[in-house]
Amino acid sequence: MTAPLLEIRGMSTGYNDVPVVRGIDLEVGAGEIVALLGANGAGKTTTLLTVSGLNPVMSGDIVLFGRSVAGNRPHAIARSGLAHVLEDRSLFFQLTVRENLRLGAVGGAGDLDQALAYFPALTPILDRRAGLLSGGEQQMLAMARALATKPKLLMVDEMSLGLAPIIVERLLPVLRQIVDDTGAGVLLVEQHVHLALEVADRAYVLSHGDLVMSGTAAELAADQHLLRSSYLGATELD
Numbered sequence: 001m002t003a004p005l006l007e008i009r010g011m012s013t014g015y016n017d018v019p020v021v022r023g024i025d026l027e028v029g030a031g032e033i034v035a036l037l038g039a040n041g042a043g044k045t046t047t048l049l050t051v052s053g054l055n056p057v058m059s060g061d062i063v064l065f066g067r068s069v070a071g072n073r074p075h076a077i078a079r080s081g082l083a084h085v086l087e088d089r090s091l092f093f094q095l096t097v098r099e100n101l102r103l104g105a106v107g108g109a110g111d112l113d114q115a116l117a118y119f120p121a122l123t124p125i126l127d128r129r130a131g132l133l134s135g136g137e138q139q140m141l142a143m144a145r146a147l148a149t150k151p152k153l154l155m156v157d158e159m160s161l162g163l164a165p166i167i168v169e170r171l172l173p174v175l176r177q178i179v180d181d182t183g184a185g186v187l188l189v190e191q192h193v194h195l196a197l198e199v200a201d202r203a204y205v206l207s208h209g210d211l212v213m214s215g216t217a218a219e220l221a222a223d224q225h226l227l228r229s230s231y232l233g234a235t236e237l238d
């Protein structure tokens with residue numbers, strides 16, 4: 001068995017020395033889509049920010065591509081093969097789609113073409129300013145920009161935020177395509193539980209900073225009633 005791309009080991013993290021995520025263990029393997037679920041405020045975004053080096057590890061360790069990255073700088077972590085689509089998508093609204101994509105590409109135009117192949121809807125709007133795009137187009141652009149870095153691990157925070165369910169239904173299979181084509185791993189934070197479990201191989205559930213459930217997506221989907229009533233807020237009932 002090959003080593004996981006990402007191993008979070010007994011990791012605690014938080015803000016101002018107050019832990020909001022406590023002693024969690026989580027793994028993502030190559031070619032695997034892993035969902036991180038949990039109600040608002042559970043600590044999902046904080047966990048991703050800590051993997052990216054944007055938030056400090058308080059205890060435990062994060063091993064990325066076989067090396068501990070706790071305490072490493074965000075740009076060094078990103079360069080090692082991690083792409084992170086933040087909750088706010090972090091686009092440059094004044095720049096065009098093409099310019100936003102170029103900021104992601106590491107190896108020139110070939111990377112852009114490859115990234116665009118997953119999101120053909122972006123091709124006719126390459127010269128449009130990112131600020132003028134629809135929410136779905138902006139999310140595609142954020143994901144295409146992340147892909148242009150040829151990541152070994154892609155983390156996507158709340159891909160579906162603000163998008164119509166039909167758009168989300170269209171975007172999720174693209175993640176599977178990316179994983180199958182490139183062998184990358186995906187760590188997906190998602191509030192639409194049933195959609196996430198449709199596309200994910202495995203999932204973890206965070207509740208108030210504690211990891212309370214994990215298993216294959218099929219196992220968790222079979223137990224969705226428990227999953228929802230126990231750990232996810234009423235707003236996640238979709």
Ligand SMILES: Nc1ncnc2c1ncn2[C@@H]1O[C@H](COP(=O)(O)OP(=O)(O)O)[C@@H](O)[C@H]1O
Pocket residue numbers: 015020038039040041042043044045046047
């Ligand atoms: N910058 C911050 N400073 C202090 N507390 C924060 C900050 N960001 C998030 N928190 C707190 O950390 C907890 C986890 O938040 P977050 O990781 O954003 O949850 P989720 O992404 O699961 O909704 C929440 O209680 C939230 O209020």
Ligand SMILES: [Mg+2]
Pocket residue numbers: 044045046087158
């Ligand atoms: Mg969040």
